[in-house]
Amino acid sequence: GTAEISGFDLRLHESRRRTLEHSVGDLFPGAGAMRDATFWCGLRPMTPDGPPLIGRTELSNLYLNTGHGTLGWTMACGSGKVLADIISSRVPDIDVRDLAQERYFR
Structure with missing residues (x-):
C-alpha cells in the first residue's frame, strides 16, 4: 500500500494504482490478474506528535488504542x-505515561 497526508480525501489517484500494480507485478510475477484487482483507500488515524494514544479516558468504560498511523499492524499486538x-489493572511492561491523552494537557 501507500500512505500520504491528504486529509479526508479518499480518492485513489491513478499514479498510486499504477505504482501498486508495478510493485505487485515485480514481487509476485504471475500471482494473479491485476485487471481483476479491487483497489480502495482508507484512513490511518495519527496523532500530531507520533506515538499512539493508549489508555483510560475520563469515562470509566472507555479506553483508547488509536493513532498508530502507518504502524497499526506493526504495533497491534504490543x-x-x-x-x-x-x-x-495490571502494570504494563512499558511506561505508558507518554501514551496517555493527558500528554497533550501537561
Missing part, C-alpha cells in the same frame, strides 16, 4: 497487550 494490562 498495543493490545498494554491496553489489556491497563483494563485488568
Whole structure:
C-alpha cells in the first residue's frame, strides 16, 4: 500500500494504482490478474506528535488504542497487550505515561 497526508480525501489517484500494480507485478510475477484487482483507500488515524494514544479516558468504560498511523499492524499486538494490562489493572511492561491523552494537557 501507500500512505500520504491528504486529509479526508479518499480518492485513489491513478499514479498510486499504477505504482501498486508495478510493485505487485515485480514481487509476485504471475500471482494473479491485476485487471481483476479491487483497489480502495482508507484512513490511518495519527496523532500530531507520533506515538499512539493508549489508555483510560475520563469515562470509566472507555479506553483508547488509536493513532498508530502507518504502524497499526506493526504495533497491534504490543498495543493490545498494554491496553489489556491497563483494563485488568495490571502494570504494563512499558511506561505508558507518554501514551496517555493527558500528554497533550501537561
